[in-house]
Amino acid sequence: MKFIQSFILLFLISNSVWSFQVSNSNQAFELGMLAFENQRWTEAQSFFDQWIQTHPTDQEALWLRGQAFQNQRNFDRALSDFSSLLTLNPGYAEALFERGRVRYQLQQYEEAMSDFESFLKTPPGETTRILFKIAPGDNAVSSVTTAQTASEEDAYYHLGLCSIELEEYDFALLYLDEAILLNPSMADFHAEKGRALARLGDNVPAIESFEIALQLDPDHLPAKQGLALVKTGGDAIFQEQLNQVIADSEGNSQTYKQRGFYRMNHQDISGAIEDFSIAISMDPEDSESYFYRGKIYYRQKNWGKAEADFSDAIAIEPENPDYYLARGQSRYVSENLEAAVADFTIVISLDPEFASGFYHRGITYQRMGKLSDACPDLLEAKNLGMDEAGKAREKVCK
Known part of the structure; x- marks a missing residue:
């Protein structure tokens, strides 16, 4: 009897546990x-x-x-x-x-x-x-x-990220451009495009992409870091990697251009000129190598060589206002003022929001004694946000 009671009790308990589970x-x-x-x-x-x-x-x-x-x-x-x-x-x-x-x-x-x-x-x-x-x-x-x-833009963005990791930077740019076309307001998209461009050695458009990302999100850390690295040519580890690639005879024009950019920003002037010259010999259609070498000649006050390099860059990429601005500045300091005005005018026609174009044309007109032309240009540069233009106008146009 006790056995039957125990069995019934065990059955009820088991059933309750099973029901609870x-x-x-x-x-x-x-x-x-x-x-x-x-x-x-x-x-x-x-x-x-x-x-x-x-x-x-x-x-x-x-x-x-x-x-x-x-x-x-x-x-x-x-x-x-x-x-x-x-x-x-x-x-x-x-x-x-x-x-x-x-x-x-x-x-x-x-x-x-x-x-x-x-x-x-x-x-x-x-x-x-x-x-x-x-x-x-x-x-x-x-x-x-x-x-x-x-969404689609997220998928294209991630395709771009994967392509960067696979070192397929041209494909990364295609995917990231597609993401930006679908949604141009995402700072991440522009920052990663900047990273891909920097890896290709296209430093000027890389800087532009990082700056767009920071306009959209001023606290975007990867864009800040990327911009800082590009503007200084990369860190020491990056420089060592470039040296090793070149030492292994695997360097191409982009490798030399990237190392030249690093050297230029770390005061190794002769090394930078050598690297840009090699890059030009390997790829004479890359306008950036002429532009960077021209900037070094400009620092050395070798105006003739600077102007020649800027002209070569313009011949390859005639729609780039930065190249005309650089050549105009070189012509200004070498006192070729009429030619400088012509370059600054082209800068303004290519980019009417480029304050520096109005400023430099204004100070060139002022140097030529044409104050009636100089003052409107300086005012326009000031209105576009250039404080230096406002100070110059105060002195010149009273």
Whole structure:
């Protein structure tokens, strides 16, 4: 009799525990969602673990748990969840995008590119899907949005990032330009374009890209760092890498140009001239090498050689106002004033918002004694934000 009573009691207890577990399992998804929405990633993952044990093909649970792993920087487990989800549903566009980002973090750049390209070919899913946007390489959650935030420009941006890591900088520029065309207000897009341009040795447009990024976001740290490195030619480690490439006889015109730019900004004038000259001999169609060498000759007060180099740069790239400005300055200091005015006038025609063009034409007119022409130019330069022009006008135009 006691045995039967004990058996009945054990059965009731077991049944109660089983009922409690079933109830817990049924609530696990809702509890996981609540934890997920409050960014309690470990807790959310634990609840989704329970749910997925009994619902291994639940796509939404795999999607959310994958993001929970991603936010814990457990990229291997996130990759596993997104891959399982895509096996169940190859058309789950947002999972393609997120798997691409996870693969980028795992340095699987070619596989990541494949995911981003597939994402671009796949229509986005329901806008009720939750997506936490995280900057590449950063664990900070920047915003919580619907899944449609994983947009075309984001995919092109990440394709650009992967191409930079693969040292395919020309392709990176194509992807980043596409991202910028779709959304020109993203500082990240312009900063990464600057990075790709700097790696190619195209320092002037790289500086422009970094400056655009800083106009959009004055606190954008990568843009600040990139701008500082480009303006100084890179750091010492970068210089050593260039030296090694050249020593191994693997250097091309860009390598010499980059080292020349570094040397120019670290007062190794003869070394910089030598590097730019080699770069020109290897690629006589690269206008920047002439421009930089011309700037060194200008510093040396070798006006004739400076003007010749600036003229060669202009012949290759006749729409660049910086080149005309540089040649005009060289002509000004060598007292070829009429020719200087002609160059500054071209600067203004190419870029009517370029304050320096009006300023330099104004001071050239002033030196020629043409105050009626000088004063309007100096006023225009002042109105465009150039304080130095306002001071000059105070002295010249009273």
